[in-house]
Amino acid sequence: MDLNKPLLMIPGPVPLHPRVLKAMSRPMINHRGPEFARIFDECVSILKNVFQTNNDVLVLSGSGTAGMEASVSNVTRGDNVVTIVNGKFGERFKEIVALYGNPIPVEYEWGSHIELDDVEDALEKGASAVTMVHNETSVGIVNPAEEVGELARKYDALFIMDGISSIGGNEVPVDKWGVDLAILGSQKCLAVPPGLAAISVSERAWERMENVKPPYYFDLKVHQKSASKGQTPYTPAIPLFFALHEALRLVCEEGLSTRVKRHERCADAVRMAMNAMGLELFPRLNKLSRYSNTVTAVKMPEGIAYKQLRDGINNRGVLIAGGQAHLKGKIFRIGHMGNVSAKEILTTIEALGSTLVEHGVKAEGGVAAAEQVLKTKGI
Ligand SMILES: Cc1ncc(COP(=O)(O)O)c(C=O)c1O
Known part of the structure; x- marks a missing residue:
């Protein structure tokens, strides 16, 4: 697309x-x-x-x-x-x-x-x-x-x-x-x-x-x-x-149910990539809540400020969002809704991973983890 x-x-x-x-x-x-x-x-x-x-x-x-x-x-x-x-x-x-x-x-x-x-x-x-x-x-x-x-x-x-x-x-x-x-x-x-x-x-x-x-x-x-x-x-x-x-x-x-599945898989791929890179998801869930299929909120890792992260990713052609109000600087958010597919997810994870590594944060394996989900789930 x-x-x-x-x-x-x-x-x-x-x-x-x-x-x-x-x-x-x-x-x-x-x-x-x-x-x-x-x-x-x-x-x-x-x-x-x-x-x-x-x-x-x-x-x-x-x-x-x-x-x-x-x-x-x-x-x-x-x-x-x-x-x-x-x-x-x-x-x-x-x-x-x-x-x-x-x-x-x-x-x-x-x-x-x-x-x-x-x-x-x-x-x-x-x-x-x-x-x-x-x-x-x-x-x-x-x-x-x-x-x-x-x-x-x-x-x-x-x-x-x-x-x-x-x-x-x-x-x-x-x-x-x-x-x-x-x-x-x-x-x-x-x-x-x-x-x-x-x-x-x-x-x-x-x-x-x-x-x-x-x-x-x-x-x-x-x-x-x-x-x-x-x-x-x-x-x-x-x-x-x-x-x-x-x-x-x-x-x-596309069909609504295919569209929903695409959102689920893209979200899954993003979460797996965060996990592989050692990043922590922000929400605190119980049995009745779940992670979003349209936006992933991640705690800012040690060793890099949000502005450095955003600018590094931006220099690689991708825009992500930060936290709002008191969460500014504490989390970053990746939106994955609408026409999103494997290509956009992988481009984003690659930009995120290489920016983190550039700033000395250990964050390998994100792209491979996302690819694995996208491949096995057919996106
Ligand atoms: C869950 C939710 N509610 C409300 C809004 C506000 O919508 P708008 O900015 O289109 O007025 C947003 C926008 O980000 C949203 O994500």
């Missing part, structure tokens, strides 16, 4: 497929005309398969955070909301909830697994919703969505889930897990440029909205009314819809 240069191995935005790039260079069309409606309807229909849902799916012009705020602000006014935090984006959900309701935080050190008993204790206090980040990109951990969804239903709370960096690269069966509002960000697993958020909305969430004064731009009921005509209420980011449409056609051509 011919990816763009330099190689973006950050956790979004990600390299774009040439067909997606080309789709965006089309002339503008009338967003109230039949052609936009066809593109819009096809996007929604494929997104329902990606979300594995029969719920309504809306596409908003706005980045992932717009999707988070739209979800919370349409169903919350002054109510208690359990907010699970074990990384930067869980924290962001809590901050958004604080604007519209009262967060009941269930908080952990960033990168630590969550405990269901704590979530249940918080729900017992009485809450109308629970927010959780499925794939916490800031620390590379996957939180237990199915189990939290079950708890939310038990306590008649809505389950609002940030699937921004997981949907499209992981199995995320929204209906099976009982997710009332699930959010996807375009620049992550679907490999579209940043700027669109998709949200699935359950019947329970629509019912809740009957009793909540909506926001203006992101009033989901207004979006749903327009969507039924193949439109958006306000002028959409048309080039991004072209890109989304083409990217979703690529998802169909």
Whole structure:
């Protein structure tokens, strides 16, 4: 696959497929005309398969955070909301909830697994919703969505889930897990440029909205009314819809389950390479959590500063990401989502390994370990 240069191995935005790039260079069309409606309807229909849902799916012009705020602000006014935090984006959900309701935080050190008993204790206090980040990109951990969804239903709370960096690269069966509002960000697993958020909305969430004064731009009921005509209420980011449409056609051509397996294997290869090089993964897991298939967070080894690592890798044509907020300088993150394949993984591991060795850090064997996984698993 011919990816763009330099190689973006950050956790979004990600390299774009040439067909997606080309789709965006089309002339503008009338967003109230039949052609936009066809593109819009096809996007929604494929997104329902990606979300594995029969719920309504809306596409908003706005980045992932717009999707988070739209979800919370349409169903919350002054109510208690359990907010699970074990990384930067869980924290962001809590901050958004604080604007519209009262967060009941269930908080952990960033990168630590969550405990269901704590979530249940918080729900017992009485809450109308629970927010959780499925794939916490800031620390590379996957939180237990199915189990939290079950708890939310038990306590008649809505389950609002940030699937921004997981949907499209992981199995995320929204209906099976009982997710009332699930959010996807375009620049992550679907490999579209940043700027669109998709949200699935359950019947329970629509019912809740009957009793909540909506926001203006992101009033989901207004979006749903327009969507039924193949439109958006306000002028959409048309080039991004072209890109989304083409990217979703690529998802169909590959097949969702093949796509998920590709993400799993690439992640596996990266983890094996870290292991071989003697590097330590950052997340602290329990039985219900797992390492991310879309981003790997690694503790910075002794003997090299993050800036030296980033610059060395960058000089070899690859971009990786550092830690956010208080994790700056403590971890580095490799994104592996979207169109990623063996070539990009091996290029990245090679750049990482040779940079470490250049700085006197013992880190051999990464490429061989990754190759082994990729070869035996057929990527
Ligand atoms: C899990 C998660 N949630 C939310 C966001 C925020 O999305 P955006 O930057 O598109 O607003 C990100 C972006 O990195 C993310 O990874």
